[in-house]
Amino acid sequence: MAHPFPEGSEAVDVSESLGDDGAVAAFADYLENEDDELPEDGEEAEGDEPEADDLDEGEEADEDEQEGDEPETAIEAPVSLNADEKAVFAQLPPEAQRAWAASEARRNSQVQDATTKAANAQRSAEAHAAEAHSKAKAVFATQLAEFASHLAPTPPDPTLARENPGEYIAQKAHYDALKAQHDELVQQVSALGDEASQEIDQAFIQQRDRELLAIPEVANEETRMDFFDRAFGVAEALGYDRDILLRDGNATDFKALVAAHGWKDKAAKYDAIMAKQMQRVRNGKTAKPGAAQPSGSRTARALKDATTRLRKTGSDADAIAAFEAQGF
Known part of the structure; x- marks a missing residue:
């Protein structure tokens, strides 16, 4: 089917807002402009090319020679090839070069994907191993604290100081020595527990950051702050403490808060619409006489x-x- 407009001409842009009358007027203007641009009888259109019969045979031959002598664009060898492979690549015909280049690009992409997956799997395995080690250390610290509580020395009987002051002094000195050793053990156990707790918190934060960065809005630096502003805004409205959320909140918590922010906005828009509707109803009921x-x-x-x-x-x-x- 032929095109409704002459070849090379622009279609009439009729906006929907013009209506039927406006569309007809625009089309009429277009036809008038087309009539003005048509050349008069006997005149050649400006820029018309001469017919093929007018071309000299020498000019046709020259054009054929130029088209035949035009070299094809050289294909650059893939950077992953070594010097010998690049030398072989240069001797191949263009079709073979393109096939080899495409195969090399596909192989490099597959290797990159496999490397990325392996690196992520290694990081995940190391994180799980570190978390398991920290939890085991925390359990061990708790067990040591329980064991140390049973090793606490017993002080001498104060009545011995009246009956036998010398014996009391000797027992008190022995007790002080044992007590110092026990206190040092308790401090070491407590430090071990604190270290395990810090390692667990650090592992949790690293895992949470990886999960958050998997969210497109967080991965994009331009939308990251807006994402967290929405999350913290809803958290504050619900009575959550910001510091506790930063310490204990995981990626699922942040995504849920951002989703709640969307629901909150929709609810606010709905309330505004209903408030306007109710105001119209009230205005109708309280209209002045004669209005x-x-x-x-x-x-x-x-x-x-x-x-x-x-x-x-x-x-x-x-x-x-x-x-x-x-x-x-």
């Missing part, structure tokens, strides 16, 4: 009927009815 009533309301219909009767009859009764219909 224009909404089209189709009972009061408006009664006023219209009474006014129509008054115009036809001109009677005092119809005038009073029209007056009362206005709310007086």
